[in-house]
Amino acid sequence: MLDMGQRNPVTPKIVGWDTITDTLERIYYLPETAVVPTSQPNDMVVDTQHGVFVIADEGIGNGGDGSAASLITVDMKTGKTRRLLEGHRTTLPENRPTVVSGKPLAVKGKNLLVGCDGITADKDFEWLYYAPLNGNKVYRVRLVDLLDESLNETALDKRIETYADKPNNGGLSMDTEGNLYLTAMETNSVAVILAKDKSVHHIFSDENLLWPDGVSYNLVDGYMYVSAAQVHLGAVFHNGKSQAKAPFYIFRFKPLAKGVPFR
Known part of the structure; x- marks a missing residue:
């Protein structure tokens, strides 16, 4: 679980909770070297191949404008953190x-412009896919390059690819065939970028899918699950009075191929 640390002045952290024994497994703190005053750590990838967490920092915390959006890596063994691509062309929000x-x-x-938000990886943890919420492109970089500490930002920049066009979106998830699913909050829908030609297609929409956010795959039943977060109805957007109301829905849908769990 990712604690953004914004409900009060606490250190942002990843909390590992063992759901089998119902006990605390470990806490990974995000120190001042990994976050800035406008950090808002949001989505993350759990990369069991390379032993790291990769976090998308939207850059809109404490009134931030997204200009300090970045990626944050956390080593699962040591807890070491690195802040990467801050204010980079691929993490910055566009004026959309x-x-x-x-x-x-x-x-x-x-207008609220959100930086790097959606983030996922392919089934082999070869490529990391990420995108600003406000922006029309998805980018990708090989995880071995992102984690290579010998590469400076200029060298890393040259290894980042523009992957596909997209609408403004929140969460990202990928199936085993490389199809990339995204939550399109403006249209209460979920879309997919096909691996074969990078074209964008509608999957489903619903009037109650208010601000679709994270997407997770359930290995047991073969469905992808998406939450209706109602973010746009929050108090900050309505003169201090929240317009969000129950019921709060979770939707599910069948992906085009088996999804990749633990994203």
């Missing part, structure tokens, strides 16, 4: 406001 029900999402009259 999120429009829900005809209205741009804004805080105090200023």
Whole structure:
């Protein structure tokens, strides 16, 4: 579980909870070298191949404008953290406001632009896929390159690929055939970028799928699950009064191929 550390002045952290024994496994703290005042650690990839967590930092914490969005890596064994690609062309938000029900999402009259948000990896943990929420591109980089401490940012930049076009989106997930699923909050829907030609296709939508967010695959039943987070109805967007209300839905859908769990 990723604690953004914003409900009060606490250190952001990853909390590992053993659901079998119902006990605390481990806490990984994100020190000041890994976060900045405007950090908002959000989605993450659990890379069991390379033994790291990779976190997307949206850069909108404490009134941030996304300009310090980045990736954060955490070594599972040592807890060592690295902050990468801060304010990079691939983590920065574009000036593409999120429009829900005809209205741009804004805080105090200023459009909210969110940096690096959706993040996932392929089944072999060869490629990391990531994207700013506000932006029309998905990017990818080989995990061995991202984790190579001998590469400076200029060298790393040259190894990043522009993967595909996309709408503004929140979560990302991938199936075993390389199809990339994304949550399109502006249209209450889930879409997919096909591996064969990088084209974007609608999967499903629902009027109750209000701000679809994270996407997770269940190995047992073969469904992907997506939460309706109602983010746009939060108090910060409505003069301090939350418009979110029950019921709070979780939807499921069958992916085109088997998904990749533990993302």
